[in-house]
Amino acid sequence: MWARTNAPDSDPELVGPAALWHRLAFSQDLGTWKRADLRNLLLDRMPKVIDDPDAAADGMLPAVDAYLTFLSSTGRLAKGSDTLADLQAELDDVEDDFVELMEDLIEDVEDDDETGDLGDFEAFADDLAELPTIRLRPDAELAAAARAVPLIAKARDLALWVGSGRRVGEDTLLSDTEVEEALAAVGLPRPETEGALAEAVPDLWNLWNLAVDLEFLEPGEGGTVAVQDDTAEWPFDDDEDVLDAWMLGLHSVDYGDPELADEDLTMALAGLTRGMLVRLLLAGGSRDLAGLRRELAEAAAEIDELGAQAWHEAGDPLAPALEWLAGYGMTEVSGDTVSLTPLGTEGVVHLLDDSDIEIDARPAIESMSAHELLVLSAELPEEEADAEFAAWMRLREPARAAEELLEAAAKDGDDALIRVQAASVVGTLGEAAVPAWQAALDEVSLRPYAATHLSQLGVEGAPEPTPDDTNWLILDMWTISAGLGRQEFVGSLRDIGPELLNNLLDVVWKIPHAHVEELLDLISQVHPDKQIAKTARRALFKARSAAQ
16 A cells, blocks of 8 residues: 555565565564665575566566665664665665576576477466366365375375485485385386386386475485475375375476486477366366377477477377376376366366466355355456355355354454455345344454444344444445555545545544554545645554554
């Protein structure tokens, strides 16, 4: 809100990664900033975590400058920090080096884009955006499927065999004798080979990497690797823990790509497994294998001049991909048809989200929580949101629906939009919602809505809405309006009229609303009437004094 008014050319979203890594690497207090830490953050840390170097080159330093200015101007720059002037001087000093680092990253990204691979989701972005709504299965169902994933069980067994402090080699992680033991531990056959056994067991190393991805294995000191303490507990009891673990290993889909003796030929088929997954999703979840093979073979030949040769020498390039995906619970083959499982659909949607590809995927109506419904509906056009609410409420008795919606709004007490949405829907349920409204009287953020609706329903013994209740509702409306932009916000203030607005500013600062200080600050900055801006500044001072 502050940035919209005071630094309109900055992108607040670029501050998030910088603030996070500052907290992780330099100070737990987001208000404590030093010149040296700022330099290290921008030149050492950020180049390793930036997703969009082009945007960062243009906007990261102005965004950080705006954030530091915000901290300083609002009294949030902690004691012990360097001055704002010193921090801004440091930003000037590192600018050329930072931009150069970002340009190097941009070149790397462009090089990657030029080569591409079979798993480039961006090529399918338009078709994915046009897909009908994809309904994801309930977490309990997905967790049950994840518990049965064979590859995770094998990765667990491998990690348990590794033990608490196994020394690994520099050239090969394990000796041939250890490789034989590891193969036996996970149930893989010993290959016939004349060379080093460690060089003939790619399936074992894929499992090793998966165990690392799943955080079953972690590096130790002195060239050792060790099993994590809770690895033996897989499959975990808690559904959320199970799905979190499964998601950690999701990017292992790349291990399904064919591996050939020639590295260039291997790279010509890179992304094959992802390419299969996205084509399955686009086809509604199933494809015939013959058509899928033909399409991917043509794509490989088109993308890379070695693609046709690589496809031929791989024999059946889809075989390792299908084996890995089935082992990770994402696909199943029936006759000549390969299909995504519900777990596979969930996984592809997450991979697309990681790649910033837009797709309309929503929880199944029957499994959607009230909070998920409210969050989703806030992002949908009105007609779609109404349809989601209607479908969700058809599965519940009105009294139960009211209870769930108000409980969800209470848990997200800082979100005015969710609160207004919940109150609006519950308000349509009439007398069936009375028990839920009565329970909501004990919630500070919901009491104004509860008192208002109980009064309108004529419920005996219900408290009458107070002026503070009315003021809370006004602050919620202002919060939502401010989120729509400066023009909408100023327009909503003008609709009130100067005299009434001045009267409101004299009292709303007393309301313990999460956004009252931000709103008063914003009014003081953007309202064209100088007298009202002055009244807002005076109210802001009172609110800050009362909060101390």
